[in-house]
Amino acid sequence: MDNKIYCIGCGVEIQSEDPKKQGYLPKNVVEKSEDSQLVCKRCFRLKNYNEVSDVELGADDFYQLIKSLSKKDALIAKVVDIFDFSGSWIEDVVDIVGNNKDIVLIANKLDLLPKSVKQNKIKQWLFKVLKEKGIKVKDILLVSAIKNQGVEEAAVRLDQLRNGKDVYIIGATNVGKSTFINKLIELTSGDKNVITTSHFPGTTLGMIEIPLDRATSIYDTPGIILDYDIAHYLDAKSLKLVMPKKEIKARIFQLNAEQSLFFGGMARMDFVKGERQSFTLYASNLVEIHRTKLSNADALFEKHLGQMLKPPFEDNISIFGKQVRKSFKIDNRKTDIVISGLGWITVNSDSGCKIDILVPEEIEVFVRESII
Ligand code: GDP
Numbered sequence: 001m002d003n004k005i006y007c008i009g010c011g012v013e014i015q016s017e018d019p020k021k022q023g024y025l026p027k028n029v030v031e032k033s034e035d036s037q038l039v040c041k042r043c044f045r046l047k048n049y050n051e052v053s054d055v056e057l058g059a060d061d062f063y064q065l066i067k068s069l070s071k072k073d074a075l076i077a078k079v080v081d082i083f084d085f086s087g088s089w090i091e092d093v094v095d096i097v098g099n100n101k102d103i104v105l106i107a108n109k110l111d112l113l114p115k116s117v118k119q120n121k122i123k124q125w126l127f128k129v130l131k132e133k134g135i136k137v138k139d140i141l142l143v144s145a146i147k148n149q150g151v152e153e154a155a156v157r158l159d160q161l162r163n164g165k166d167v168y169i170i171g172a173t174n175v176g177k178s179t180f181i182n183k184l185i186e187l188t189s190g191d192k193n194v195i196t197t198s199h200f201p202g203t204t205l206g207m208i209e210i211p212l213d214r215a216t217s218i219y220d221t222p223g224i225i226l227d228y229d230i231a232h233y234l235d236a237k238s239l240k241l242v243m244p245k246k247e248i249k250a251r252i253f254q255l256n257a258e259q260s261l262f263f264g265g266m267a268r269m270d271f272v273k274g275e276r277q278s279f280t281l282y283a284s285n286l287v288e289i290h291r292t293k294l295s296n297a298d299a300l301f302e303k304h305l306g307q308m309l310k311p312p313f314e315d316n317i318s319i320f321g322k323q324v325r326k327s328f329k330i331d332n333r334k335t336d337i338v339i340s341g342l343g344w345i346t347v348n349s350d351s352g353c354k355i356d357i358l359v360p361e362e363i364e365v366f367v368r369e370s371i372i
Pocket residue numbers: 053054108109110111112143144145146147171172173174175176177178179180223244245246
């Protein structure tokens with residue numbers, strides 16, 4: 001017997017177990033309803049409050065969803081968190097939707113970067129990453145959804161680029177996709193009643209539709225949790241410290257070779273070789289940095305992980321107990337070593353140096369030309 005109920009808005013199966021997953025509706029609402037014309041909480045919020053909220057998909061379902069986009073003649077707007085940018089996920093998505101799609105990259109959370117970061121440098125860096133990966137995008141738009149910076153310009157640009165077609169907005173969880181779409185809704189819907197949710201017959205993909213005009217729409221899609229991002233492994237208490245809320249302040253350390261810096265207990269930088277020089281750290285202001293001699297670093301980590309070296313906290317060490325060494329040879333150009341989800345270290349070395357980053361294997365670490 002099939003007693004499953006589907007949301008009449010987005011078509012996904014209604015469930016009452018997990019508020020973060022798609023199709024959620026509290027049990028008492030489901031039980032009280034007399035017919036099967038139910039909408040999930042996400043569609044309900046859109047319909048009644050003109051507000052989208054993020055829901056998560058498992059990786060398989062997410063890639064299935066992305067795959068379905070490859071068949072549509074539409075503009076795909078990919079939202080990324082500029083502070084927590086990982087090229088890998090862009091690559092994955094483009095592999096699936098194909099390189100002949102119209103893609104625009106929306107880099108959000110501009111407000112978190114120090115004011116000294118030049119916007120054109122960020123754009124250059126992003127274009128370079130995409131080029132190296134062989135990915136073509138129509139444009140890169142820098143915004144701060146929360147501060148409403150660049151959102152109006154982005155709306156105008158999206159409208160030009162879509163050329164009368166639909167727009168699908170995709171993004172990983174926490175990049176600010178909902179915040180961005182909600183700002184777009186505010187801008188585009190003079191008449192708040194235009195917001196509807198509509199069902200894709202024959203699919204259970206959980207996209208929801210926000211009409212732009214009579215013929216075309218923006219579609220909000222569920223997000224995915226990326227497993228190479230530090231945020232994936234931290235509990236709520238730790239995330240509050242690690243995800244910056246305010247503009248990041250640079251922290252400068254003068255180090256000799258064979259000194260180490262700990263980012264809480266999440267990552268460690270070993271200055272292996274090179275002349276005395278300064279290292280500038282950019283991470284949430286609430287993450288404590290500890291300095292020690294390289295020769296003491298292992299022992300310190302073993303003794304203090306979860307206590308002095310936190311986050312992570314003692315009761316939830318997760319993957320952080322086991323670190324691997326990722327080595328980087330830095331030349332004399334100003335370089336950022338980026339630890340996905342945590343921040344970056346700017347190295348400005350006259351004569352080059354050797355740096356090791358110790359992190360759990362799962363966490364992505366990469367270098368880029370400095371954006372400062
Ligand atoms: P989603 O999961 O991608 O839909 O992301 P949300 O829109 O729910 O945002 C995730 C978190 O990032 C929330 O705490 C937001 O307040 C925050 N956020 C969203 N946009 C911005 C932004 O432009 N700047 C900053 N600093 N935070 C943002």
